[in-house]
Amino acid sequence: MSERILGYTDRLSAVPGDAVNFKISAPLAGKFKARLIRLICGDDSPEGPGFKAENIDSEIDGIYPARQQRIMAGSYVWVTARQPFDLLNFTVQAMIWPTLPGNGKPQAILGNYDAATGSGYALYVDETGCLAFRAGHNARSRPVSNCWGAIGTKSTRSSIPAPAASRIGHNMMLAYHGMAASRQPDRDAGRADRRGRPFPDRRLERRQVRDRPFQRQDRQPARLGRALKPAEVERLRELPLDVELAQYVVAAWDFSRGMSTVKVTDVSGNRYHGRTINLPTRAMTGWNWDPSDFSWQSKPDQYGAVHFHDDDLYDCGWRTDFTLTVPADLKSGIYCAHIWQKTRGWRQDRGLRPVLRAAGTRDRDGALSVPGADGELFSLMPTSRWSPAGGSMNLSSGKFATMGLVDQYLEEHESFGLSVYDEHTDGSGVCYSSHLRPILNMRPKTDLWQFNADTHLTDWLEKKKIPYDVITDDDLHAEGVECLRPYRCVMTGTHPEYYSKAMLDALQAFTNGGGRLMYMGANGFYWRIAYHAGMPGVIEHRRAEDGMRAWFSESGEYFMSFTGEMSGLWARNGRPPNMLVGNAFAAQGFVNAVPYHRTPESQDVRVSFMFEGIGAEEVIGDFGTVGGGAAGWEIDRADTQAGDAAPCADRGGGAPISRTPITG
């Protein structure tokens, strides 16, 4: 299928004065046009309310030179020291857990090999699954897959022996998938582009030698300044370094340090520190993990593993094509850049990446303040749900697997980054998801799920002329309840499923203080996530213990690397959704949707105001574009035995359920 105009912004939410940078990749040579639109409804389906948007005059209106920008997926560790190693004899040791050996692609473990010049070295798993070492000569040895293995090689001036691999017997260790790569500084390490990335020749080298790694790698891949005897290698397997041999160690990376960061620490004292690129998964159980503790904070020395994937992606790092400085008079709402290119007689045109303007302004320190509400209602856009689901293909929800154009494009292009619903190529679950990449289903004119479904709410608010402001989950996490206080009512999006503790605390404080909360979906407040304190635009999630899961976290890996908090269900973290909204997720998969019927409890004076204008016997929601009714695909239930109030509406004698007519 034809290539698409792709793009993303560096932020999802902005207030007047904020600069929003748009990064565009246009498939056709020449130019592209851009303009700003205010999105009312993104549903262009024949049965829906129709696509509705307003053109907004802005500084981004114009014609721009088109260029294609690449996505470089794949995680690794980049050692940033500028001084090259200059060793004639050395030993390399690492603990690895190969998950896809022999997949036809070389998978680097450690090295600085430059394919263009043939210089340097690389310890890697080759295309056939053999452990290999390259330094002008090649040597191979067969490693064992899906178990921890101590691997190493030693190189002397006169000979390059085959690298050694031995299986570490560990009865408590479950088979796991993973990958690793590490990079040594070299003579070209100081040469890099503006993003600190290597020049193309190095990318080529990386692609050939390191870009396809599929191992989990444990801490201390060590390089030593002389060739060691096997017994000495054994003594250097654990940290802290053996006192007698430490003097020979050139570099030893301890992955258990700086777990919440991108830092990789060299504990040799020689400062060959590194950083992770594209967020490989940290806080993974190491080769020496035993189930004596499940938190990496308690026993970090047993969590020295990093799981590298060839499809990890944090920030595409594209160059900015144009910038919008949010004007003071811009009304709160959902905004998109509309991009198009001319081609033979017709125009490709795409609505790109929303920018949601929160009400309020930023002070000089960048803090958001909301001095007065433009509207009485705050519409809370579940960006923490959009990103985790972003790029995920939802093919078979209550129907025969059906692939739309976006799904097809994602299927045929493997490097767009993943959602936390996906599995990596080696079958391990995706823990991190970022919006600093093109997300093809976070845009109008897509399926009625997540972002596009939420525009039904803005359409309804506009139609009913209800004044409202818009805020995002990201804002709620950063600003807390203070950004909600000016409002009498907060309305969620259609699927507010992923919540950080700060977000949940904010909503709970809002309702405890008398604020009204309209819960517009089901399956809400379900999973616990974490935002990164220093890296914008990314969330972490572990699918711990139980729940309706696309994949499941391995034992010992329930605690998030970003914060050290246990992930999984909020219900397993002492904060069931019932505490906030009086019901909780019960089931999913119902193709047909049905309406609600009022119950006697709806006459209670405390809630009857919600039913003004609705007859006592009137059916609520016996229509809709998804399933033909209000309650369907995913449903909640009020659990009166757990203390939930009796429902005000139920599904006509069936189990009391709550369901939005929107999400489908």
Place this chain on the structure above:
Amino acid sequence: MLKIDPASAQSAELAAQFKAAPFGPYSADLQKMLQLLRWGFARGRTIIVCTQPYKEWRLGRMGPQRGMKVEIDDSAEVFSDYGAAAWACFRARWQEVVGQPCPVK
């Protein structure tokens, strides 16, 4: 273990039920049959591919791994109705799961 018995009159009856109302509501037995035909990994089996939004669907197949072209048989029937595509997919999946053609045409 739940299986589709191709010789059973009930199986044919359930297939006819689906043909008559591809979007339901489904009887309990038809739901069980659909579990067998629809759920699980989509890769490697017949799926529906929307080739024009809201207007055109075809049957296709995903490649063995992501990054590969979605196979669409251009000579196969083009559907202008999603329900008709769902019925065609039902019959294709029946063949794949049961190993015999669906008795309902």
